[in-house]
Amino acid sequence: MPGFERFGEEERKEVNDVLETGILMRYGFDGPRKGIWKSKELEAAIAQKLSVKHVQLVSSGTAALSTAMAALGIGAGDEVIMPCFTFVASFEAVLFAGATPVMVEIDDTLTLDPKAVEAAITPKTKAIMPVHMCGGMADLDALQAICKKHHLLLLEDACQAIGATYKGKYLGTIGDAGTFSFDFVKTITCAEGGAVMTNNVDVYTKADGFSDHGHDHLGVDRGADLHPFIGYNFRISELHAAVGLAQWRKLDEFLAIQRATKKILHDAIASIPGVSFRRFPDAAGDSATFLEFFLPSLEAAQKTTAAMKAAGLPAFHYYDNNWHYIRKWDHLKTAATLGALTPDLTKSLEAYQDKKFPQSDDLIGRCICMLINLNWSADDIKNKAAAIRKAIESAI
Numbered sequence: 001m002p003g004f005e006r007f008g009e010e011e012r013k014e015v016n017d018v019l020e021t022g023i024l025m026r027y028g029f030d031g032p033r034k035g036i037w038k039s040k041e042l043e044a045a046i047a048q049k050l051s052v053k054h055v056q057l058v059s060s061g062t063a064a065l066s067t068a069m070a071a072l073g074i075g076a077g078d079e080v081i082m083p084c085f086t087f088v089a090s091f092e093a094v095l096f097a098g099a100t101p102v103m104v105e106i107d108d109t110l111t112l113d114p115k116a117v118e119a120a121i122t123p124k125t126k127a128i129m130p131v132h133m134c135g136g137m138a139d140l141d142a143l144q145a146i147c148k149k150h151h152l153l154l155l156e157d158a159c160q161a162i163g164a165t166y167k168g169k170y171l172g173t174i175g176d177a178g179t180f181s182f183d184f185v186k187t188i189t190c191a192e193g194g195a196v197m198t199n200n201v202d203v204y205t206k207a208d209g210f211s212d213h214g215h216d217h218l219g220v221d222r223g224a225d226l227h228p229f230i231g232y233n234f235r236i237s238e239l240h241a242a243v244g245l246a247q248w249r250k251l252d253e254f255l256a257i258q259r260a261t262k263k264i265l266h267d268a269i270a271s272i273p274g275v276s277f278r279r280f281p282d283a284a285g286d287s288a289t290f291l292e293f294f295l296p297s298l299e300a301a302q303k304t305t306a307a308m309k310a311a312g313l314p315a316f317h318y319y320d321n322n323w324h325y326i327r328k329w330d331h332l333k334t335a336a337t338l339g340a341l342t343p344d345l346t347k348s349l350e351a352y353q354d355k356k357f358p359q360s361d362d363l364i365g366r367c368i369c370m371l372i373n374l375n376w377s378a379d380d381i382k383n384k385a386a387a388i389r390k391a392i393e394s395a396i
């Protein structure tokens with residue numbers, strides 16, 4: 001799954017281009033950089049491949065979410081509806097914007113349940129943020145219809161779903177804005193990096209400025225730029241963008257490997273009674289970073305996970321994981337920030353101490369996700385398929 005599994009000459013060549021000029025920053029120094037603009041080149045490559053009008057690279061996926069929220073005008077008093085199964089960065093970015101995260105139930109797509117979303121809408125709701133978890137997609141038709149009906153923004157957290165599509169369009173390019181992460185364990189990595197995608201030039205212009213101290217990038221040099229609004233420094237470096245560029249060119253190869261591997265693993269366990277699979281609103285678009293399946297009970301999933309781990313298989317049971325599911329987010333539920341939040345925001349976070357997510361508890365409790373490694377040989381895959389089967393059969 002992570003691009004670091006396929007790292008080599010291509011990445012080194014791109015980094016060396018930058019090291020030869022010594023211009024590590026993405027803006028300015030037009031002369032000394034001798035025509036080397038890796039960040040711009042990667043932005044153009046992403047835009048072309050995804051058929052999206054604008055791409056803004058930033059320093060991480062978390063920074064991409066913060067930048068997208070700022071560019072969409074999300075701020076204090078606004079509510080952002082998001083799933084209770086995601087990576088902590090999704091709610092971190094909402095809080096950083098000063099907005100209120102509204103966590104709702106997932107369904108068997110492992111992301112937002114449209115019914116739960118609709119039930120959570122209030123006059124303060126500003127945006128819906130599906131998180132395309134584990135390489136697959138949310139039900140975007142249903143979510144877009146809700147956004148249209150209630151005049152809400154759609155922000156796709158596609159950090160885990162680079163290259164996945166929904167009805168022929170790339171995830172991250174369908175909403176008002178979308179984000180990717182290129183951190184070290186993502187499909188494409190550049191150590192630390194991220195991207196904001198949008199087809200709206202106004203959102204793009206704001207993302208461009210916000211991620212670089214509000215610079216309008218229209219001056220003759222940086223000192224002559226104006227600052228129409230306050231931003232931050234979420235810039236990516238040329239070294240990171242150089243790695244990302246080499247990785248980006250490998251995306252189709254990574255996807256093909258993942259999809260072929262997943263099919264073999266899936267087919268090996270599909271006939272086991274009691275095993276069922278995640279629902280994909282568009283199965284052909286799954287980026288296949290993980291094999292996800294459900295067992296009949298929490299106990300069966302816990303036993304199977306233990307058996308899989310004992311067999312050396314990279315299995316995740318998110319129910320018992322501290323990072324991805326609300327059950328263990330005690331720091332969120334106690335509003336454990338370093339500086340003070342507003343009293344209203346603190347109260348809304350503390351309300352999660354009593355909030356129940358029975359539908360998600362059931363699904364996440366019964367779900368196992370296994371990483372798919374890009375470097376497994378045909379024999380490895382065959383052996384792993386047999387080992388997963390054995391682990392499941394030993395547990396149920």
Ligand SMILES: *Cc1c(COP(=O)(O)O)cnc(C)c1O
Pocket residue numbers: 060061062063086087089090131157159160181182183192193194
């Ligand atoms: C990884 C991830 C992020 C944040 O990306 P970083 O680059 O690590 O900051 C955000 N959302 C999801 C769903 C992620 O998996």
